[in-house]
Amino acid sequence: MHFIVNGLQHDLLLDTRMSLLDMLRERLALTGTKKGCNQGACGACTVLVEGERINACLALAVQYENRPITTIEGLGDAEELHALQRAFIAHDGFQCGYCTPGQICSAIGMAREAARGVPSAVTTDLVMEEVELSHDELRERMSGNLCRCGAHNGIVEAIQATFVREDAA
Structure with missing residues (x-):
């Protein structure tokens, strides 16, 4: 099977039952994506596929053959961090850091969803071209990503700081 992960091509022979999470961690040694609950409840395994966020623990790797996958390792590096990675540092958005990769990937996908006008459970205007990320809107959209050590305020x-326009705040 042929995979595109963080812009690199990978040809792998996989068991068709292998999760995307296990492929990333065990076959490609991309351990930034974390295995938390392995049931889709915590969001630690969130990655981006074609820019959309998914829980890698719930996805079979074969479903994503030939589709661009981005993990935390593909967003930035030590030389040039992604803007959201820099904001997590500036706003103390992590303590243990276990949930951080999933939080960051999820937030990037979430911001893209809002920019496309995809509504959430708290969106009041369902026909907006772009959903403004109010405090409640942001918290609702990120509710699938849990932080167990209490860095949630810094994460928000x-x-x-990265995605909310000044005039929308």
């Missing part, structure tokens, strides 16, 4: 501040 980092996301707001």
Whole structure:
């Protein structure tokens, strides 16, 4: 099977039952994507596929053959961090850091969803071309990503600093 991960091509022979998460971690040694609950409840395994966020623990790798996959390792590096990675540092958006890769990938996907006008459970105007990321809107959209050590306020501040326009705040 042929995979495109972080812009690199990978040809792998896989068991068709292997999750995308296990492929990333075990076959490609991309361990930034975390295995938390392995049931899709915590969001630690969130990655981007064609720019959309998914829980890699719930996805079979074969479903994503030939589709661009981005993990935390593909967003930035030590030389040039992604803007959201820099914001997490500036706003103290992590303590243990275990959920951080999933939080960051999820926030990037979430911001793209809002920019396309995809509504959430708290969106009041369902026909907006772009959903403004209010405090409640942002928290609802990120509710699938859990932080167990209490850095949630810093995470929200980092996301707001990166994706919320000043006139929308």
